[in-house]
Amino acid sequence: xxxxxxxxxxxxxxxxxxxxxxxxxxxxxxxxxxxxxxxxxxxxxxxxxxxxxxxxxxxxxxxxxxxxxxxxxxxxxxxxxxxxxxxxxxxxxxxxxxxxxxxxxxxxxxxxxxxxxxxxxxxxxxxxxxxxxxxxxxxxxxxxx
Numbered sequence: 001x002x003x004x005x006x007x008x009x010x011x012x013x014x015x016x017x018x019x020x021x022x023x024x025x026x027x028x029x030x031x032x033x034x035x036x037x038x039x040x041x042x043x044x045x046x047x048x049x050x051x052x053x054x055x056x057x058x059x060x061x062x063x064x065x066x067x068x069x070x071x072x073x074x075x076x077x078x079x080x081x082x083x084x085x086x087x088x089x090x091x092x093x094x095x096x097x098x099x100x101x102x103x104x105x106x107x108x109x110x111x112x113x114x115x116x117x118x119x120x121x122x123x124x125x126x127x128x129x130x131x132x133x134x135x136x137x138x139x140x141x142x143x144x145x
Contacts (some may be wrong), residue, residue: 079108
C-alpha cells in the first residue's frame with residue numbers, strides 16, 4: 001500500500017460537519033425539539049450560576065468558569081449528551097443517573113427531555129466544588145515552592 005492509498009483510506013465518507021462560531025449558531029442549526037431542550041439546559045445553568053459563561057468548544061456548546069469546563073451538551077441524531085467534564089461527578093451521581101445511558105464522562109438524555117432541574121443544578125454544583133478543590137490544591141502546592 002502506498003502512502004497515497006493510506007491517506008485516502010483515512011478520509012471519512014460522511015459529509016463534513018459545519019463549524020459553529022457561537023452557541024446560538026449551534027442551537028439554531030438543530031431541529032426545533034433539540035434546540036428547545038439544549039437552550040433550556042443552557043439557560044437554566046446560566047441563570048442559576050451567573051458567574052458561568054457559554055461558548056463553543058470542540059464545535060459544541062460548553063459552559064465554563066474562568067476557562068475551566070463545568071459542563072457540555074451536544075446533539076446527536078437520536079439523543080442529546082450532557083457532560084459535567086468529570087468521571088468522578090458521574091460516579092458520585094450513579095444512582096441518580098440510573099435511568100440514563102451513562103458513560104465515563106457523560107450521559108445521554110432524550111431530545112425532548114423534561115429537564116430535571118435539581119439534577120442539573122446538583123451536577124453543576126458538584127463540578128464547581130471539584131474545580132474549587134483543584135484550585136485550592138494547586139495554590140497550596142505553589143505556595144510550598
